[in-house]
Amino acid sequence: MKMTEVVVITGSPSANSRSAALAAHARQLFEGRGVSVEQIDVKSLPAEDLLHANFNSAEIQAAIAKVSAARLLVVATPIYKVAYSGILKAFLDLLPQDGLTGKVVVSIASGGSAAHLLALDYALRPVLASLGVQSVIGNIYAVDSQLPRSPNGGYHIDTEIQRRLDAAVDAGFEQLVRLDLALTT
Template identity: 45%
Template sequence: MATVLSVSGSPSATSRTARLLRHLDARLAAQGHEVIPLDVRTLPAEALLGADLRHPAVVRATALVEQAEGIVVGTPVYKAAYSGLLKSLLDLLPQYALAGKTVLPLATGGSTAHVLAIDYALRPVLSSMGATHIVPGWFTLDKDLTVTDDGTLTVAPGPAEALAQVTDQFSAALSGRRALLAATG
């Protein structure tokens, strides 16, 4: 199956966004994909903010994007857009870093007022970076994500079903892309 980079753009160490991504990572891994998590918050701030393209952590993150066939991008919504932390990483990547990639955009937020952040803020930047196929994303309300004392994430039934569907669509798109490349390669 495919190699998937799962990118969390949340600045929080206890982020529901990152936990949601790891939840979906498990589903993708169960479908046979190799999933590599990347929490942008673990990259050195001085490298991100100073646009240090030669910093080893930035070089490694860029290489992970290059090697991945599929990318899941998750972000909390701030001010009706994706996080500044995610933006700082995207700004350091080459202009067409997502060329040939299948991308699944995800967002979390506290209000349905931000449900369009994926389509009006995140999708355009992913497209401008050359993403070959951006599958329909999903916005999940914070209230639909519960974290237990042991750190386990529970997703409310309706959103859980919708997330499973978009994750499976992403997985199928990756598999279809691989089959197409094998047939034409």
């Protein structure tokens, strides 16, 4: 299978999601550098399959295949009850135990409060590590006040958060270039 370079996984159940807006921005930055990007919106996967951990579901299998073909993942989640979202966990639970081996991750969260700034480190990172992630090269946490609604119905991303997303995407792009060099030499 041809390797996809980046897969964006969004883990919010909300239709108009702040964390998904951050992920969309990261996606645009990768695409602007000529990187191919695929996306998995966990809320669009069949809820029954997620809740019943139906590994045989065609949609779940297709999503797992996308993840497996990626070199770099952007994982975006809202902070729910001091951790990442339940639907993101439901999806991660369906990945094989070594399903993220060697992958590089940029993790992104939006939360109502800065008090849970470390949730990506204490909650998501150990799960990613247990699935084999090689390194988390960027953790971006935005509070809702840094993502005010914009007149077009989306969200305006605060300059400092844009700067951090840019830096994470730069680091991710460098990793992809290094991987390419390693594969071709």
